[in-house]
Ligand SMILES: Nc1ncnc2c1ncn2[C@@H]1O[C@H](COP(=O)(O)OP(=O)(O)OP(=O)(O)O)[C@@H](O)[C@H]1O
């Protein structure tokens with residue numbers, strides 16, 4: 001039945017250069033179906049963040065086209081939520097006020113805002129930190145607030161740019177499981193950037209491997225382990241084999257660059 | 259960063275006592291210098307006792323003068339706060355606007371106040387009006403520059419986040435740029451607060467209204483120096499200094515109120 005669906009995000013022959021700089025992305029084409037968890041992986045500077053920015057409409061494409069939920073990216077912005085590499089919280093607002101910011105900007109009523117913020121914070125298990133200021137939180141907690149804020153607008157598509165890159169492995173594993181659990185309930189489509197192959201394999205059903213200079217789509221790997229995935233998935237032999245395999249592909253791409 | 263246990267208790271005691279000890283030491287040194295001066299030169303440096311005496315005698319005059327100068331300082335400073343904020347908002351809108359206005363701001367800043375003051379007296383007459391404007395001119399520039407810098411230094415990611423949320427330009431300015439600029443704004447305010455009392459006294463010196471003996475601290479300076487009342491001059495200086503402290507303390511308190519909950523400059527070390 002998958003083939004019958006229209007893709008929720010589709011890139012066709014996308015090229016990107018910033019100003020009159022060098023070509024950053026060259027002829028990128030791929031599409032994602034509703035409910036996909038797509039991870040973008042590749043050497044530093046290959047344009048992964050750029051792809052997310054193009055999908056989000058923050059930057060325009062130089063050539064080619066992107067369709068998000070049947071629209072131009074800049075029109076579809078209400079269906080999107082972006083989680084940046086840094087928590088990107090407003091330091092002068094409390095945790096719950098931070099989560100409310102997107103709703104405040106959209107003019108949502110105060111009562112609804114508070115209620116939605118509380119529910120989002122419960123999802124990331126930070127309901128007991130509502131009145132803290134960001135500087136009173138740990139790095140992992142700040143990231144969870146950032147995710148709660150993204151969830152609060154009920155997005156159809158989540159764009160996550162190395163959200164757990166700065167965290168230790170234990171916290172990262174833990175948040176990965178949390179993220180999948182939340183997705184299980186809310187069913188958004190995810191575009192996720194990471195440098196960790198293990199994280200990519202654990203989270204996604206599709207991994208896109210990019211090569212650099214200019215950024216090109218090099219390979220796609222499907223990951224067929226059923227969701228929900230747990231600690232057991234990580235310990236399983238097929239998982240570890242796939243991690244080794246993807247690492248190998250990534251290394252070959254890195255060599256290609258050199 | 260501080261040593262634990264007894265060491266820290268001792269250092270805390272020392273921290274509290276040392277400034278007092280330094281003050282006492284300086285007053286004693288002052289006495290010593292006075293005693294050492296020959297009779298011919300003694301009038302040049304009043305002893306601490308003479309200054310205290312001048313305080314007692316001239317008290318009411320000094321306080322009313324301080325009040326008069328203080329009003330000029332508060333009005334000029336307040337004017338500078340509002341106008342610098344408004345101008346900074348305007349300047350933050352585009353690099354082009356900044357490029358076209360900054361040179362003239364610099365011109366304003368570079369023109370010596372001493373020369374502007376008599377012109378002002380001719381335009382608006384001596385008195386509170388002139389003093390206010392002179393104070394304003396002295397504090398305005400550092401405030402504009404700091405606030406503008408703050409408004410254009412907003413974290414790129416936060417700006418992107420606001421754009422993703424379809425924030426309007428007004429929302430971006432007032433919900434994001436202005437609060438993010440507050441630490442810079444208060445830095446400008448602190449600089450302004452140290453300048454405002456000086457500005458007001460200088461203004462009062464050149465453009466104060468002395469009619470009916472109701473002059474400010476600048477006017478008293480003229481009177482006392484013409485009469486060689488050294489004790490009274492020192493007392494006037496002390497009042498000016500006190501006024502400066504009150505100003506800075508006020509701004510520091512405001513900045514604490516606005517920032518202590520969230521800004522790192524107020525984060526308490528965890529010991
Ligand atoms: N705002 C910009 N202006 C000009 N060039 C840019 C800009 N942003 C990114 N680039 C260039 O685009 C290329 C891709 O950058 P991008 O941030 O998308 O890479 P990335 O794959 O996310 O890298 P990393 O893994 O290090 O985050 C880089 O060569 C970078 O120099």
Ligand SMILES: [Mg+2]
Pocket residue numbers: 048049050161
């Ligand atoms: Mg990146």
